Amino acid sequence: xxxxxxxxxxxxIFYGEDEARKYTRNTRMIEIQLVMSERAVELLCLxxxxxxxxxxxxxxxxxxxxTLTEQGHIWTGVDIxxxxxxxxxxxxxxxxxxxxxxxxxxPFRAGAFDGAISISALxxxxxxxxxxxxxxxxxxxxxxxxxxxxxRGSRAxxxxxxxxxxxxxxxxxxxxxxxxxxxxxxxxxxxTKAKKFFLCLxxxxxxxxxxxxxxxxxxxTPNCVVFSQKRDxxxxxxxxxxxxxxxxxxxxxxxxxxxxxxxTREDSKFTGRKRQSHVW
Amino acid sequence: MKLLTHNIxxxxxxxxxxxxxxxxxxxxxxxxxEVEFNPEFISxxxxxxxWPALCKxxxxxxxxxxxxxxxxxxxxxxxxxxxxxxxxxxxxxxxNGDLICPETGRKFxxxxxxxxxxxxxxxx
Numbered sequence: 287x288x289x290x291x292x293x294x295x296x297x298x299i300f301y302g303e304d305e306a307r308k309y310t311r312n313t314r315m316i317e318i319q320l321v322m323s324e325r326a327v328e329l330l331c332l333x334x335x336x337x338x339x340x341x342x343x344x345x346x347x348x349x350x351x352x353t354l355t356e357q358g359h360i361w362t363g364v365d366i367x368x369x370x371x372x373x374x375x376x377x378x379x380x381x382x383x384x385x386x387x388x389x390x391x392x393p394f395r396a397g398a399f400d401g402a403i404s405i406s407a408l409x410x411x412x413x414x415x416x417x418x419x420x421x422x423x424x425x426x427x428x429x430x431x432x433x434x435x436x437x438r439g440s441r442a443x444x445x446x447x448x449x450x451x452x453x454x455x456x457x458x459x460x461x462x463x464x465x466x467x468x469x470x471x472x473x474x475x476x477x478t479k480a481k482k483f484f485l486c487l488x489x490x491x492x493x494x495x496x497x498x499x500x501x502x503x504x505x506x507t508p509n510c511v512v513f514s515q516k517r518d519x520x521x522x523x524x525x526x527x528x529x530x531x532x533x534x535x536x537x538x539x540x541x542x543x544x545x546x547x548x549x550t551r552e553d554s555k556f557t558g559r560k561r562q563s564h565v566w
Numbered sequence: 567m568k569l570l571t572h573n574i575x576x577x578x579x580x581x582x583x584x585x586x587x588x589x590x591x592x593x594x595x596x597x598x599x600e601v602e603f604n605p606e607f608i609s610x611x612x613x614x615x616x617w618p619a620l621c622k623x624x625x626x627x628x629x630x631x632x633x634x635x636x637x638x639x640x641x642x643x644x645x646x647x648x649x650x651x652x653x654x655x656x657x658x659x660x661x662n663g664d665l666i667c668p669e670t671g672r673k674f675x676x677x678x679x680x681x682x683x684x685x686x687x688x689x690x
Contacts, residue, residue, distance in 0.1 A: 337607040339614075360607055362571055364683075371680055382571040386683040390690050391579040393683050395587060397614060398574040418687050427690075431579065437614075 290449060296415035301346070301367035310347040310373050319405055322482060323353035326403045326443040329471065329486055329496050332359075338400035341435070342381065343388055343444075344407025348374035354403070355380045362399075364388065389424030391431035398435045401442070408446035408485065412453050422460060429464035429487075439490035442466070448483055457485065467492045474500035533558030567681050570655040572623050573615050575681070577667035577674070580689050586667055588619035589674070591626045593663035597679075598629075601656045608652045609642045620654060629658055 291300050301309070309315060332338050337358045342351050345363025347370045354361040361381040365371050371383050386393065389411055411428060412421050432442060448454045454470065461468075466487040474480035477500065486495055536558040543550045577586035617637050624630040633654055634647060641647050665674040665681055672689070675682050 337604055339607075339611065360570075360604075366684075368680075372678075375678060375680070382568050383680045384567075384571075384683055385680055387685075390685050393576050393579050393586075395574045395576055395616075416687070427579075435574075 290409075290447075292410050292413045292449075296366075296413075297410045298366045298368070301370045303369045303372075306347060306367065306369040306373045309370070310349070310377070316349060319349040320353060322405050322445045323350035323403065325473070325482070325499075326350070326405060326445050326484065327353060327357055329443045329484055330401045330403065330441050331496065332401055339398070341392070341394075341399045341402045343392075343402055343404035343432075343442075344410070345374065345381070345383065346370040346405075346407075348377055348379035348381065348383075350403060350405040351379050351381045364392070388428045389419070391427045392435050394431075394435035396434050397437040399440065400437055401440045402432060402436060404442070404444040404446070406445060406447065408444045408457065409448060409453070412449070412456060422456060425457060425460035426463060429461045429466065433465045433489060436489050441468070441489070442485075442487040444485040444487075446483055446485065454483075461485070461487055465489070469495050471495055471498045473498050476500070567660045567676055567679055568656055569620060569623055569658050569660075570611065570615070571681075572660070572665070573620055573655070575665065575683075577665075577670070577672065579683075580667065580670060580672060580685055583667060583669050586669060588616065588622065588668065590666035590668060591623055591660060591663060592666065593627050593660045593676075595660075595662040596627050596629065597659045597661050599657050599659055601652070603649060603652050605645065605648050605652075608648050608655065611655065612637060612641055612648075612651055615651075615655065624654055624658070627658065627660065629654075 294300055330340075335358070337360060340354050340359050340361040342354065342361050342363040345351050345365050346367070348363065351361050351363050351374070362384065363371075363374070363379075363381045364384045364386045365374075366385070366387050368385055371385060374383055388407070411425055414421055436442065446457075448457070458470070466489065468485070468487040471484045471486050473482045473484065475498065480500065537553060540550050540553065540557075572589065572591065575587075575589055577583050577589060580586065621630065621633060621635060624633050632650060634650060638644055638647050641651075659679060660676050661679050663676045665676060666672070667674075
């Protein structure tokens with residue numbers, strides 16, 4: 287089994303046509319990306335109910351961008367893989383897309399954006415994909431251009447997969463050199479599966495970092511992200527149907543049967559009543 | 567590429583470029599979409615937008631009718647102005663064409679609505 291994607295090929299080659307399609311069809315992948323995107327937007331601490339202008343760094347096929355749209359923001363996405371951007375176009379995402387290499391710097395005017403997010407992209411900048419690439423230099427060019435195109439007081443949140451602590455060190459040192467303050471927020475630090483790294487960078491001077499999830503060692507701390515359940519509830523309400531097996535569901539089903547002309551028992555006070563469990 | 571995006575794009579990542587703004591546009595295909603009007607967002611963006619650059623871009627595209635030549639005073643409360651700004655910033659899209667660096671003349675092609683800002687190794 288091959289190891290980390292960034293060791294196999296540069297991102298524009300790894301995310302070719304086939305991989306781009308696979309990535310965007312894999313429901314588990316989609317779910318994980320959506321959860322991480324929502325968490326990243328949460329960590330951005332944007333002003334309440336105000337539509338903001340956000341840049342999505344390494345936007346890929348637009349999965350994270352859709353979260354931004356859902357929350358009412360206007361976004362622009364940059365990615366190095368034209369195959370991934372092609373998928374984003376097919377999915378008709380709202381954000382404007384740009385083909386570009388983050389390590390060459392962001393080609394935007396000063397103060398253009400109110401915030402930046404990046405999901406599962408930053409680790410790709412740590413590798414030399416070409417002889418002339420110097421990761422530290424590319425990271426510095428990236429962070430300093432990002433710093434300048436963010437308006438004062440705005441933040442950049444990066445969810446990424448660091449290979450080791452020296453990579454984290456490399457990334458944070460270049461970010462600090464570029465003028466950012468902030469640091470790493472690690473959600474679910476004690477779970478191998480759920481552990482997620484978020485680099486939270488700020489432009490407005492040192493501020494306290496947001497609290498990480500799943501840090502209490504109490505029994506009742508969930509070992510997964512809490513609001514994934516919230517999404518299901520919202521989905522349920524949106525479909526307008528009652529949850530399975532509840533009394534409402536049973537009554538609806540009986541109504542459906544009557545409309546189909548099937549023989550159905552009359553409804554009574556006993557319909558859908560909770561039964562006492564028996565030992566047979 | 568919407569005109570809002572064009573308004574914030576520069577070529578300053580290229581070697582030897584000082585400002586790199588605004589980028590010229592030569593468009594072969596332009597589309598006009600319908601985009602939901604968000605007055606709060608437009609109002610805030612107008613503060614960041616370089617209005618003369620927007621006018622020049624709209625002119626290059628041949629879509630400059632009805633675009634006010636300058637930002638009006640008290641624009642936050644002028645819904646008609648905001649709606650016009652919205653139309654030009656968010657509803658006009660360049661599908662195919664080129665963006666041109668004002669200092670080096672270097673072209674950045676736009677294909678299927680996506681500008682290619684990738685620079686060659688010797689350009690950065």
